[in-house]
Amino acid sequence: MYLGRLRSGVQWLRDERVVKAIAQALFVLAVFLAFRFFYTNMITALAQRGLLPSFYFLRLTAGFDIGEKAIEYSRAHTYARAFLVGIINTLVVSFWGILFATIIGVIVGLARLSRNFVIRTLATIYVEGLRNIPLLVLLVFWYTGVFLKFPPLRKAKVLWNAVYLSNRGVVIPWPTPTEVWPRYVWVLGAGLVAALAVSIWLIRMGRRTGRMPLVPGWALLTFLVVAVVGWFLMPSAPLALSFPKIEGFRTVGGRRLTPEFMALLSGLVIYTSAYIGEVVRAGIQSVPKGQYEAARALGLTPYQMTRLIIFPQALRVIVPPLTSQYLNLTKNSSLAVYIGYPDLYSVSGTIYNQTGRAVEVTLLMMAVYLTFSLTTSLFMNWYNRKIRFVER
């Protein structure tokens, strides 16, 4: 009787596949209706303002200046060019930020593990102090509280006779190429080729003998030797350090780093280095004690132990979160807008204010950040596949 009742009912509704298909169909319908609702509202609102979505405005003249640019740009250029300037500025600050944050972060992470009480405590204060303050507060403090509080240019602070600190920015000595630079570039190219050849040879030899030498180290050394020898073989030095000096109301020579750039860079570096320090510490601590003991039992020297046993295993743990910190730094550089550094977000904001094209600007901006993120995740997936434990 029980079975009979089940059969007579709407049995096909009890089929899991049918239920799932219906659920998904309903979901798609709901999402579609929601999107259509939003889209029609948006088009109506935009049509009223005469701003129907189109990317044509990118070809129009921007008409605003950008304080910092790595490529040629003036107010006569197009919006598309302004956008590009923003992207490049974001990349520039992210590059230097990642470089310095990694260096400081590794030092902090190692210091956190030091047996020395003073060093350990200092590193702990650094990490705990910085991780609990919003980055934006840090940035504004650096900008308004430090870099804008430097004396005016006439009374600029001079460090080692080379670095000028003033409220107009920091001027540092900077190498400028001389007339033999184009020839020297060939030397550098030759150095790269030599380094590549040496690495290939070393790897072959390592495979044959079973003792892999420190390939990157030897490659770097080869490149440096070629570069240095080439430098002295040139008729004159290919690069000349240009030192800044004050002339009237401005500095001449060297390279001027604006207060905005310096504040953004130092804020990002300090903030991210605290996180990187934790990543490095966790990575090193993740290597089990037994690995150290086993390495010592095998009679490895401390250097061999670090290079062959500890470092490869720690790196496996460190690299994924480290990459996500790099990505965070890149994304966090969008806070630059609050202190007036013209990064991607800041330039996009200006373009939006001038054209009123909310949808297009948002889409472009997000697309660029998404590209950064997706590229990073692609690298991460490749790396994770490469270093995965190969088990029998």
Place this chain on the structure above:
Amino acid sequence: MERPLAPGETLPPPTERITILGWIYRNLLSPWYNAVLTVLGLALAYALLTPILRWALTQAEWQVVVVNLRLFMVGQYPKEALWRVWLLLYLLSLTAGWSWGVLLGKRYATAGLVLLGAFIGLAVLPFAPALRLRWFTLALTALGAWALAYRWRETGWARKVAFALLLLYFPIVIIVIRGFAGWDRARQLWAALYLTGVLAGLVVGMWRPEQRWPAARWGQFGLFLVPLALAVLPGFVAWRFPLVGLAAVTWAAWLTGRSNPTTLKGFARVLVGLYLPLLFLLYQMGPSGILTRAMPQVGTNLWGGLLLTFLLTIVGIVFSFPLGILLALGRRSVMPIIRVFSILYIEFIRGVPLVTVLFMAQVMLPLFLPPGMTIDRVLRAMAGIVLFAAAYMAENVRGGLQAIPKGQYEAAYALGLNAFQTMTLIILPQALRNVIPVIVNQFIALFKDTSLVAIVGLFDLLGIASTVLAQPQFIGKQREVYTFIGLIYWIFSYGMSYTSRQIEKALGVGER
């Protein structure tokens, strides 16, 4: 002196004796490079600390903070409505003290004493006398609530009161801070109808009238079929949406009541008891009602300072949590369309910075709404924060879900639980418990991230700084102001992370 060992007895391991000198030698001086590092470290600390301390103690003019304290705390929130903030603080003391007494008892006494000491310490600082009295009474309220709750901790009602306080605190905060706009009669009527619908649906569902009168088997569907039928009638076009909503809410309540009649018995009893008082309160929410006159609406444009920072954080946490769980379940769903949708959403949000999401919420959200409907800046920022935080929450929850062994699903299936019961009763409790530390860390990050609303022009704790710094007598006091703001953020973030670490240790989370 030493007595001979009994057979089978073993000596305890030798204790390590560390003298002060030995500790110094081992930790600071040996081997030789450690001594160098020690000296360098001390020199660095000295070089950094002296100028900072000299500035903080002699050169800095903290007057800017003292004068503008109210601005930093509540922004432009009207002075005559400030008592509501204090009321909520007292309620917070009460809730914290009571739930501590019931749920924790005498555990973590040190942490509790530190918190109490902090308030009493504030009462000692040179604030205005009335303010100091308030700090003191706040501490007393918490202590009193703790003592009473500790006395009655074994009783069932004390536990229920604790959970009710914890659950209701957030809605109460929003209602009290916002106040009452003075609803017109139509709105009050609709609210009353919804309340009645929920109650009727719940009670009828639990009661199962068809067991007594077979005729009621289909008759009870009238509860939600009548509003649906009305919605279809041409005369009711204007009320179509509210009527469908009423039917949906009633139906949901009916289903809930029907599926767990025993567990909801107490809850339903309380709701029935509160029905008339709630109707009375609803009536007083009218334009000339007592509630509206006592707590007139304070527009969100006047919310500011630390108050706004907290509200943004709480809204972000409360709403992103369920949304994140749904997204995490969606990402692990066997249904491909739902899975792909969740993955796209999560990866998209995680790939862009929060400011761009806030930007989108500020400039694109108004475009999405039907003409004539507006949404204010604070709500837009809240929407952006919730949408952003949900994606990260989803990834955290997914981490917890992935750690649940397949056997748990199979065991639940074997016991005859359906998919919903398996999730809510078996899987989610374990998964969420495992990721408590990660979730707390995300809440701390969210608290810090709310400072980004300053970029889109809100006056939160950071945004209000520009107002303060624009005052002519305090121009150029950026260091003082931002140091103070940074300190406030630091105290709360560090407090949260410290507490969570202690709780983790006590619970042994992550060790299993």
